[in-house]
Amino acid sequence: MKQPDSLQLMVEVSETAAERAAQQLASANRELDQARNRLGLLVRFQGEYQSRFAQALSAGTYANLIANYRAFLAQLNRAIEEQERVVAQFDVSRGTRERDWRHRQHRVKSFELLVQRAAAERAQAAARKEQYQTDERAIGLWQRKQKGQGL
DSSP: OOHHHHHHHHHHHHHHHHHHHHHHHHHHHHHHHHHHHHHHHHHHHHHHHHHHHHHHHHTTOOHHHHHHHHHHHHHHHHHHHHHHHHHHHHHHHHHHHHHHHHHHHHHHHHHHHHHHHHHHHHHHHHHHHHHHHHHHHHHHHHHHHHHHTTO
16 A cells, blocks of 8 residues: 555545544533533422421421421432432533544544655656756757757
8 A cells, every 4th residue: 555545545545534533522512411401490490399398387387298398308319419410420521522522623624744755756857857857858859959960
């Protein structure tokens, strides 16, 4: 395989990897958003339930109903704490995927730069070859002209 072909292959492979990393980053962002939304719903529900609990207390509700409210609020608090941990985990995962995506984007750009440099070197080599051939023709013409003049 010629060098330019292998470089182009590396660009294509790194682009594919970068696209996969971008898809994984998008997925991580969606997961994080969903987890944050669930947490927000739990927190809003907690506020509503605490408000109802306060109303029940002021209305002189029975002791067993108050115990049920407290038990449910404790369970809701545990659910919120768990969801906060889930959000934190998804946030870490998203950060990892973003770093991976950035790294892969950097690789793509590096390989593209190598391809550009190789193309510039090939163009420069072709220009040198053409100049050499032009010089050779000019020398040949000059020599034939000199021979024709009997020098």
